[in-house]
Amino acid sequence: MPSDQTRSAILAAAERLYADRGFGDVTLRDIVAAADVNLAAVNYHFGSKGELIAELFVTRSLATNRERLNELKAAEFAGGGRASIDAILRALVGPTLRGCLGPDRERSTAARFMIRASIESVPPIRRIKNREIDHLRKFAAAMRRSLPDRSAVDLYWGLHFALAMAHQTIRDSERLAKLSEGMCDLNDVAGIIERVVAVSVMALTGGESKTAEKVGALRAR
Amino acid sequence: MPSDQTRSAILAAAERLYADRGFGDVTLRDIVAAADVNLAAVNYHFGSKGELIAELFVTRSLATNRERLNELKAAEFAGGGRASIDAILRALVGPTLRGCLGPDRERSTAARFMIRASIESVPPIRRIKNREIDHLRKFAAAMRRSLPDRSAVDLYWGLHFALAMAHQTIRDSERLAKLSEGMCDLNDVAGIIERVVAVSVMALTGGESKTAEKVGALRAR
DNA sequence: GATAGTTTCATACAATTGTTTGAAATGCAA
DNA sequence: TTGCATTTCAAACAATTGTATGAAACTATC
Numbered sequence: 001m002p003s004d005q006t007r008s009a010i011l012a013a014a015e016r017l018y019a020d021r022g023f024g025d026v027t028l029r030d031i032v033a034a035a036d037v038n039l040a041a042v043n044y045h046f047g048s049k050g051e052l053i054a055e056l057f058v059t060r061s062l063a064t065n066r067e068r069l070n071e072l073k074a075a076e077f078a079g080g081g082r083a084s085i086d087a088i089l090r091a092l093v094g095p096t097l098r099g100c101l102g103p104d105r106e107r108s109t110a111a112r113f114m115i116r117a118s119i120e121s122v123p124p125i126r127r128i129k130n131r132e133i134d135h136l137r138k139f140a141a142a143m144r145r146s147l148p149d150r151s152a153v154d155l156y157w158g159l160h161f162a163l164a165m166a167h168q169t170i171r172d173s174e175r176l177a178k179l180s181e182g183m184c185d186l187n188d189v190a191g192i193i194e195r196v197v198a199v200s201v202m203a204l205t206g207g208e209s210k211t212a213e214k215v216g217a218l219r220a221r
Numbered sequence: 222m223p224s225d226q227t228r229s230a231i232l233a234a235a236e237r238l239y240a241d242r243g244f245g246d247v248t249l250r251d252i253v254a255a256a257d258v259n260l261a262a263v264n265y266h267f268g269s270k271g272e273l274i275a276e277l278f279v280t281r282s283l284a285t286n287r288e289r290l291n292e293l294k295a296a297e298f299a300g301g302g303r304a305s306i307d308a309i310l311r312a313l314v315g316p317t318l319r320g321c322l323g324p325d326r327e328r329s330t331a332a333r334f335m336i337r338a339s340i341e342s343v344p345p346i347r348r349i350k351n352r353e354i355d356h357l358r359k360f361a362a363a364m365r366r367s368l369p370d371r372s373a374v375d376l377y378w379g380l381h382f383a384l385a386m387a388h389q390t391i392r393d394s395e396r397l398a399k400l401s402e403g404m405c406d407l408n409d410v411a412g413i414i415e416r417v418v419a420v421s422v423m424a425l426t427g428g429e430s431k432t433a434e435k436v437g438a439l440r441a442r
Numbered sequence: 443g444a445t446a447g448t449t450t451c452a453t454a455c456a457a458t459t460g461t462t463t464g465a466a467a468t469g470c471a472a
Numbered sequence: 473t474t475g476c477a478t479t480t481c482a483a484a485c486a487a488t489t490g491t492a493t494g495a496a497a498c499t500a501t502c
Contacts, residue, residue: 168389169385172381176381184374
């Protein structure tokens with residue numbers, strides 16, 4: 001019977017350290033010290049540092065995607081096959097925002113690890129990351145069904161911007177807090193999600209398709 | 222007479238390498254090889270690797286801030302002391318977007334270096350970065366003057382989201398290109414700027430102050 | 443309770459890193 | 473030229489890194 005006690009202790013410690021300090025300055029010795037296991041255990045159980053990171057990433061990546069897709073399916077079911085655009089966007093940005101900003105410690109580490117992974121693109125992760133495109137494509141398709149009149153380009157930009165806002169809010173919540181001197185409540189996760197969704201919906205619908213015009217008008221200046 | 226030939230060769234090579242590959246995996250030996258100078262030259266001219274990075278960052282940081290403030294001042298002058306909100310946002314996101322996505326090679330390296338710096342937060346940079354808050358505060362003040370009716374919280378979020386969209390577009394333009402299968406033209410820098418500005422303006426004005434309502438309405442669901 | 447397979451451990455290894463050193467080369471003033 | 477300061481260079485240094493090794497400890501089966 002394989003002892004996965006050591007194995008999971010390493011995974012947990014590694015994820016927490018990577019989430020906190022990034023891949024750049026976390027050594028295997030840091031990890032085994034935090035996990036209270038022997039240095040050689042990492043190579044014994046995972047083969048190499050890169051494979052450890054890869055395993056962490058694929059596990060969390062699958063979990064996040066599953067969570068997002070569940071919300072999407074639920075929204076589509078509730079809407080009789082066609083989800084509302086705000087529900088789609090909520091399914092896209094909700095899980096990550098809740099995971100990173102919410103109070104749940106365990107989820108928080110997982111989500112912050114994923115943010116790190118999306119920022120500091122280390123080789124073992126870069127190789128896997130292409131699958132994310134396929135995942136996002138499902139959301140693009142749902143958006144196309146929800147807003148059949150919008151151009152594909154507008155939809156892609158809307159999707160891109162929604163992720164951008166959610167992402168940056170997690171990555172740089174500290175700056176926003178400092179800049180606003182605490183006026184922006186970063187503990188109100190639900191409020192943040194709705195703010196991101198609201199802006200994204202506006203970007204996509206633009207008060208009845210004004211976005212394209214607005215872009216055009218501003219460009220003409 | 223000090224020989225700044227070596228000095229500037231190091232600076233140029235370091236900036237290019239850091240911009241291309243990030244701080245994580247660029248060694249001093251990579252830099253001196255690219256600059257075609259001796260290894261010891263870095264420590265002789267800069268003292269340490271950290272001080273080299275810091276010098277690069279402060280130089281570029283000052284330049285970017287100056288550029289942004291120039292555009293802001295010009296916009297405020299043109300508007301008789303009060304700039305339009307879209308002009309303010311354009312001054313905020315324009316320089317970086319033009320720098321990173323534009324064709325100008327030299328500016329491109331500089332801008333991409335700054336993006337790296339804002340992502341991979343290495344110690345020497347982290348220490349300096351607090352000044353950025355003061356810089357952003359000037360834009361927040363201009364926005365307050367331009368939209369005196371909006372709440373401060375909304376303005377901060379709008380500023381935050383504008384930077385988020387610009388930032389992510391630079392950092393992850395590749396994903397957007399892949400996702401949209403080339404439909405989103407990332408060479409049309411002016412168009413991208415206007416798109417970011419348009420969405421930010423909508424987020425801030427929300428079709429005559431609908432943002433807050435919309436957030437409220439969505440939250441009520 | 444002996445044995446085979448698995449897991450842990452201390453230790454060592456090879457490679458890479460930023461930094462230092464002291465001598466050689468260079469530039470420039472007298 | 474001589475003398476002095478600045479700059480370059482090859483070499484070495486100390487520290488850290490991921491990885492490998494072989495013996496010890498453990499676990500479960502017979």
